[in-house]
Amino acid sequence: MSDLEKTAIERLKCASDMSLRIFKLPLLIAYSGGKDSDVLLRMAENSGIPFEVQHNLTTADAPETVYHIRDTFRRLEERGVKCEVDKHVRPDGTRVTMWNLIPRKLGAASATGRLGAASATGDQGAASATGRLGAASATGDLGAASATGWQGAASATGRQGAASATGTQGAASATGEASAAMASGRDGRVMGTIGCAIFAVERGEWNGNTYPIISVAAGIVDGEKIKAKTWYKCVGGKFVEV
Missing domain, CATH: 3.40.50.620 (HUPs)
Structure with missing residues (x-):
């Protein structure tokens, strides 16, 4: 053991x-x-x-x-x-299911398998891809996309959307107006268009418990210091083009 x-x-x-x-x-x-x-x-x-x-x-x-x-x-x-x-039975005997929650909560999509893809196209929708090489996309305003698997990809293209990639070698992109992208996994990368916020984490080697955070980089894509539609990773607390 x-x-x-x-x-x-x-x-x-x-x-x-x-x-x-x-x-x-x-x-x-x-x-x-x-x-x-x-x-x-x-x-x-x-x-x-x-x-x-x-x-x-x-x-x-x-x-x-x-x-x-x-x-x-x-x-x-x-x-x-x-x-x-x-089975989530209410006191009145009716059941709460994913299918009656979606129209009430404005949409949700989840892909848990390898190479899975989830897309939420409605406003305030949420898409989650937890499997290896999964992809999550939120195209509606105020949407959220999350990719937690290895080499997962998250994309937020709607206004004020949020994309998060927390798995190893994950990629997060924010291309909607005033959106944000975060890559917090090991060797993660981020990309955004003008006016979007991006955040990336640099992690060290395995210490027996986790990959420790060494540095972070955050900024707003302005087209000069941080280029638009360009992939970045964090090295020494600074954005470096991938």
């Missing part, structure tokens, strides 16, 4: 003890059906703690994810582990 696994199990045991002592209930594991949830679930099983599992039904997951969740819950329930699916 690796040191990381030992640390994870120790923390789970600590959280379990706290839950049993304070709430008189076993630890509740939130399970999405994704790989991170699978790792957490396996760590909980290996730790020997009592636990229950809950899945929040999004109504927008891929069929393969739904089948995987069903199979996992079936296996756990055969072992006596309590599993619950929260």
Whole structure:
């Protein structure tokens, strides 16, 4: 067993003890059906703690994810582990789903798989791409685009939009009027048009826990000190063309 696994199990045991002592209930594991949830679930099983599992039904997951969740819950329930699916039922008996939220919240798009793409074209829309090489685009006014996966790309083309790329080698661009772009992952890059704000982070080597922040660079694209439609990264607290 690796040191990381030992640390994870120790923390789970600590959280379990706290839950049993304070709430008189076993630890509740939130399970999405994704790989991170699978790792957490396996760590909980290996730790020997009592636990229950809950899945929040999004109504927008891929069929393969739904089948995987069903199979996992079936296996756990055969072992006596309590599993619950929260279907978000209101007191009046109606359900909250992604499909009745979208028209109320002005639109949202999410792509979680590798090479996935999410696009939000309405005003105040939100697009999120969490998979490797994913792409997120927000084209409406006040839209937000987020790419968190490795080499992900986020683009905000609407007025006052925001683009964020937090994964390694991520790219964020702000081309809408008065928009902003941020690249906070390792080796990230940013680009904007005149009047847009850009922000980039420089990170050091792995220290056993994270890639530490060494410096940051921020500015408004003016066409002179910071060129328009030009990719930049942060080096020594300054923007350097990529």
